[in-house]
Amino acid sequence: MWIDAATIRDKLAMPALIAALAAADRSLFTVPERLHYPVGGGDLLSMPAYSPSVLGMKIVTVFPGNSRAGLPTVHATYQLFSARTGEILATIDGTELTRWRTAAVAVLAALNLFGASPGHILVVGTGALSSYLVSAFAESYPDAEIAVWGRRQEAGEAVARRARAARQAAVSVPDLETATRRADIICCATSSTAPLVLGSWVKDGAHLGLIGGFTPQMHETDSVAFRDALVVVDTPAAMVGAGELRAAVRDGYLRESELLTLSSLLSKNDRAGGRASRTIFKSIGSAENDLIAGEYLWRLVSSS
Template sequence: MENIKLIDGKFIENNTDFVNLIAALKHGFLSKDIIVPLRHHHDFPNPKTNSDSTMLLMPSWNPNKNAGVKIVTVSPKNGQYNLPSINGAYIYLDATTGVLKAILNAKSLTVKRTAAASALASSFLSNKDASSLLMIGTGALSTNLIKAHASVRPISDVYVWGRSLKKAQAVCDQLNNEKFKSTPIETIEEKISEVSIISCATLSKTPLVFGKYLRPGQHIDLVGAYKKDMREADNETISKASIFVDTFQGGLKESGDIVIPIKEGVINASDIKADLFHLCSQAHYGREHSNDITVFKSVGHALEDLIAANYYYNTYTNA
């Protein structure tokens, strides 16, 4: 037990190279060896906040190499306690012996791998000359999504919207040293029709991205709305777009952005073009025409966690 590595959020924050992490994820999605059961998703009542909390258990393993499980809780009302809504740990194991090798900060791991997965999708789905991005949401994911997208596309202008203009400004302030210009905006409508990429990472239960504002050639990255009754894009957005998901396994079952339009007959499950396994293996090439509107829906996948845990473990042990 004395050899267990404790990899905290500070280490993960200071040792992330999105180009390398995205490349590691791409290699992982190409692998045929990693086994990923459907994640456990359990909602439980939280009477003190009058809002359900969620426990997520995400196991995966690569036989003879490594294994792990992420244990995460999501408590949307944690703001009143001045605590983050997402908390948890990642348990990283030797797959042959079962020996515990490391415990990693799950929030930091999740933020980084989620941003990297969105950027990986963008490398297939956004136009190669995409130079502007609208970030909807001001949580921990926002700066990471911006940086990750900027690592695969020549982003020069970033606009940030949040329910608080002060929080949007704070996100921009954190990006002062980046090569792109960051500007807080008061309304989504100010820039949604102008930007190349729209990235949305919120806990909203009602749409924030409306199809009536979209123009040909845009790419929409939907990262929030992790439950069936939550959504970030309206039906018009979904009906206008070529739709892609991180995995069919989770994408068709877990998010309102996909589940609700299917239930309402706006789209069929067969309308979803491909997932990251297909994109990375070139079974589907992604964007077909420069004028297409593309949507990528991310719900998260335990493969991403295992690959990211291995990335940080190797970085830690080789430091």
């Protein structure tokens, strides 16, 4: 079975996908170490995971320079297999699946870490993932104002126009510091190698999602952001691959022993906002979440 991008968009609904990610019994999953190869102007990653019902493998390339040519940064394919027989169940457009999964996981973390209803949400970055994040946050927090910031304001305006065309209110903002200081939830989806959102701008009680960087060279925020913060990661491998976490430990603002995983947070149903100056979710991409989303999608398509 081939599941293309159009089918994914037709079959998936963000609230239902978030619910599926929240409900999965993650204790049943095994996630081997991902393989990561720097190649040419980008990276090649292999991300396996398996459960008692299915096996999955994502092959993904990340080429940050693509944005200069108007191309998506991420390209991927996903293979889903039966855990009982090993037969291929589906080949899935991994690029589209990754966008849905990443946005859903970012919102899932915010729902569990931010204890109140946000008045203002800021999406930082205008790449292919940005519109998915705006949509996911708009559906989960329909009363919040959503702003988009990009290095090029015209790119932010394009994201906001697409959102408004889908009847989701969003505006483009020109000044990142002002927008950050106002925001209750900030979600960064960039491949920046220098901090964009400074910790001194993030107000007490806010939630900061960092979902773009996945290498030690990438930094979407600075070490100060981690001072007195509750920090949750999508995978323990983030401590090796996330530049922000490594810098915060080096600079004395974070201890590795203090990190929580998304799996442990969900298993405790722990809305931990309010116990720290702010909450931070750091994602480098988890094969576990790919597998949950891939199996959920395959079951939807198979039953239709």
